[in-house]
Amino acid sequence: MGRITKNKKASLEKLEKSKIYSIDEASELVKEITYTKFDASVDIDVRLGVDPRKANQMVRGVVSLPHGTGKEVRVLAMVTPDKEQEATDAGADFVGLDEYIDKIKGGWTDIDVIITMPPVMGKVGQLGRILGPRGLMPNPKSGTVTMDIGKAIKEVKQGKIDFKVDKFGIVHTSIGKISFTADKIRGNAIEFMNMINKLKPSSAKGTYVRSIYLSSTMSPGIQVEPKSVVD
Numbered sequence: 001m002g003r004i005t006k007n008k009k010a011s012l013e014k015l016e017k018s019k020i021y022s023i024d025e026a027s028e029l030v031k032e033i034t035y036t037k038f039d040a041s042v043d044i045d046v047r048l049g050v051d052p053r054k055a056n057q058m059v060r061g062v063v064s065l066p067h068g069t070g071k072e073v074r075v076l077a078m079v080t081p082d083k084e085q086e087a088t089d090a091g092a093d094f095v096g097l098d099e100y101i102d103k104i105k106g107g108w109t110d111i112d113v114i115i116t117m118p119p120v121m122g123k124v125g126q127l128g129r130i131l132g133p134r135g136l137m138p139n140p141k142s143g144t145v146t147m148d149i150g151k152a153i154k155e156v157k158q159g160k161i162d163f164k165v166d167k168f169g170i171v172h173t174s175i176g177k178i179s180f181t182a183d184k185i186r187g188n189a190i191e192f193m194n195m196i197n198k199l200k201p202s203s204a205k206g207t208y209v210r211s212i213y214l215s216s217t218m219s220p221g222i223q224v225e226p227k228s229v230v231d
Helices: 006-014 023-032 081-090 098-105 118-134 149-158 182-198
Strands: 041-048 060-064 075-078 094-096 113-116 160-164 170-177 209-216 222-224
Touching (some): 023 182, 075 081, 075 098, 075 118, 075 149, 081 094, 081 149, 098 118, 113 118, 149 160, 170 182, 182 209
Antiparallel strands (some): 060 160, 209 222
């Protein structure tokens, strides 16, 4: 058994075993039990009572976090020449099409989000084997395939995230940074959970939200009372 580090021991001492915390308490506590020297991400893990193997129980969506993610999002806009200026003005980090298709084929994926438009999806689609496993493939459902390029880029830059349930029935995403105030962490968590609840499949039976855990990059998980994360 590995030795418990001093910081991990200090974190565990602040957690009451088997206690389920309110989102107010958890938002404060996650800051207290994080000892990283860098600005760690704040993550939320939600176990849902769904069977992701069934198409009618797949939970996937997008949400704009009111306080942003705290992360600098690198956006590639793969657009036609007439949309390049719009993408640049909206804050895209990289703008182009054919040259970036070649770069990605060569192994370049130093980006967080790709936004493109329906007329060029035929070209972008050939990158599916590279982009798909990295979660970078544009998708109309997540708002990353659109003719309103400028709006899509601004929303992503301001804190719009997309998420989906994994094969174990868990949705995992980052909702901020440990440098955020507890109120901002709480606000983002509530907005995220509001969207999760809106997306409840009609075919899901029994308890929908089974458990919620809040943690930072290097902290233990804090179990959160689902009823406390309802706006």
